[in-house]
Amino acid sequence: MYNLKFSDYVIVVKNFKETGYNVIQGYLGNFDVFDLRLGKKILDKDYSIFDEPDHVIEYLKKRGYLCSVNEDEEKWVEKVGDILHRKASEKYHISIIPTYECNFQCTYCYEEYYNARKKGTMNKTMVDKIFSTLEKLDREVDSNIGLFGGEPLLSRNEDLIRYIVHTGSQYGYHFYAASNGFDIEYFDDILNPANIFMVQTTLDGTSEYHNLVRYFIGKKPTFDKIVQNVNRLLQNNVKVTIRTNVSKRNLDELPKLIEFYYEQGWLKNLNFNYYFSPLDNCANYNSVKIFNQNDIYSYLEQFENLPNKPVEIVGIYSNLYRRMKQYKEDGRLLLLQSEACQGNRNGLYIDYKGDLYTCCNLVGTQYICGNIEEKKLIFKDSYWCWNKRTVSVMEKCRRCKYALFCGGGCTAKAVRNEYDIMEGNCGNMKSIINECIRNL
Amino acid sequence: MENQERTIEELEERLLEEIESRDEFGGCFIHWY
Numbered sequence: 509m510y511n512l513k514f515s516d517y518v519i520v521v522k523n524f525k526e527t528g529y530n531v532i533q534g535y536l537g538n539f540d541v542f543d544l545r546l547g548k549k550i551l552d553k554d555y556s557i558f559d560e561p562d563h564v565i566e567y568l569k570k571r572g573y574l575c576s577v578n579e580d581e582e583k584w585v586e587k588v589g590d591i592l593h594r595k596a597s598e599k600y601h602i603s604i605i606p607t608y609e610c611n612f613q614c615t616y617c618y619e620e621y622y623n624a625r626k627k628g629t630m631n632k633t634m635v636d637k638i639f640s641t642l643e644k645l646d647r648e649v650d651s652n653i654g655l656f657g658g659e660p661l662l663s664r665n666e667d668l669i670r671y672i673v674h675t676g677s678q679y680g681y682h683f684y685a686a687s688n689g690f691d692i693e694y695f696d697d698i699l700n701p702a703n704i705f706m707v708q709t710t711l712d713g714t715s716e717y718h719n720l721v722r723y724f725i726g727k728k729p730t731f732d733k734i735v736q737n738v739n740r741l742l743q744n745n746v747k748v749t750i751r752t753n754v755s756k757r758n759l760d761e762l763p764k765l766i767e768f769y770y771e772q773g774w775l776k777n778l779n780f781n782y783y784f785s786p787l788d789n790c791a792n793y794n795s796v797k798i799f800n801q802n803d804i805y806s807y808l809e810q811f812e813n814l815p816n817k818p819v820e821i822v823g824i825y826s827n828l829y830r831r832m833k834q835y836k837e838d839g840r841l842l843l844l845q846s847e848a849c850q851g852n853r854n855g856l857y858i859d860y861k862g863d864l865y866t867c868c869n870l871v872g873t874q875y876i877c878g879n880i881e882e883k884k885l886i887f888k889d890s891y892w893c894w895n896k897r898t899v900s901v902m903e904k905c906r907r908c909k910y911a912l913f914c915g916g917g918c919t920a921k922a923v924r925n926e927y928d929i930m931e932g933n934c935g936n937m938k939s940i941i942n943e944c945i946r947n948l
Numbered sequence: 949m950e951n952q953e954r955t956i957e958e959l960e961e962r963l964l965e966e967i968e969s970r971d972e973f974g975g976c977f978i979h980w981y
Contacts, residue, residue, distance in 0.1 A: 596967070708977075
């Protein structure tokens with residue numbers, strides 16, 4: 509047994525009910541639940557574990573919790589990270605920005621602050637160019653295309669949006685949209701499972717608070733109209749996600765919102781989702797105090813009878829936890845990603861001028877990563893930098909057992925704050941991932 | 949890894965197969981589960 513050691517990539521977390529330990533091997537994706545006694549030994553790297561019966565040691569070896577003293581574990585992270593990245597970047601993941609214009613004046617809008625392209629709308633020639641180009645690219649394009657803005661579903665652009673969706677449909681694409689949810693009725697004929705199959709909209713609180721921060725130009729209220737439109741979308745069998753942008757000012761709105769969703773009957777609808785996300789974890793753009801995921805999480809933990817656990821409805825937690833839970837239930841490997849987001853795996857936003865961006869937080873700024881030309885995409889160096897930013901190439905990340913869950917942290921944050929983008933930024937990811945694992 | 953239940957090649961094969969059937973879209977801004 510002296511040629512064995514504890515792997516440096518084992519994540520050990522006491523489970524939610526405190527009846528045992530949930531254990532994950534961070535580069536092999538193995539998941540096990542051990543009783544409190546054995547789990548504690550793994551957690552503490554207690555070498556008295558070698559007094560356990562041979563079949564236990566054999567099992568721990570097989571699952572990678574124990575490994576050879578000579579094992580080059582960093583190399584494993586690098587290799588597995590490469591496999592994940594190669595597969596995740598096989599396709600382009602496209603979002604189209606028909607305009608940066610918007611009919612809302614949300615008090616905290618980052619685009620209002622950063623975006624230098626507030627006026628202008630895509631023309632149909634550009635739409636044709638986009639789809640004919642996507643057809644000719646060096647790699648496949650994901651069949652789900654995002655619509656982003658500004659506000660992509662503006663009534664005054666209804667002909668254009670219909671043209672995008674109908675043209676895209678001819679090429680086999682389906683669409684989802686991030687919309688403020690106000691002009692929905694103008695798009696009734698294309699909001700259905702075959703065309704725009706999913707809409708994410710935003711409610712920042714119940715009526716009074718929401719109308720204070722997310723109002724129509726001229727400070728007109730928007731809450732009732734959005735609620736009416738969510739019902740309309742659900743009736744059309746369109747999937748709906750409601751996002752809530754959270755700061756210290758609207759924390760107490762969250763339980764009221766959940767209650768409201770319940771009263772509307774939305775929580776029983778399988779096409780309905782909601783989540784709470786902090787304002788803003790990337791941009792530092794105005795006087796709104798930075799708020800983090802953990803603050804929202806801790807606040808929600810005090811409520812005992814929520815229909816969803818906090819881990820299912822708070823920003824990054826929900827994203828990671830729901831995937832982990834699904835993989836666990838399906839008996840899959842718990843290996844999520846070697847990049848932090850789609851911007852590192854061929855995710856591209858194409859704006860109305862044909863310029864390309866890797867990240868929704870950077871659209872309309874100077875951080876253009878390329879542009880669309882007849883039948884091809886022309887990339888700048890920054891695109892390739894984003895594309896190669898994986899945990900496999902970041903030394904600090906390769907040494908981290910959380911690497912293949914975290915993916916190295918937000919690239920836009922590094923860009924905005926002028927960090928070296930090849931440095932991982934960890935933020936609170938360790939505690940977030942631990943909490944997700946605790947709840948598995 | 950010696951005596952481990954999978955080699956890197958086996959892990960790769962299984963992982964690629966599993967990723968193929970992942971049904972995920974959106975990203976850090978748009979969530980759907």
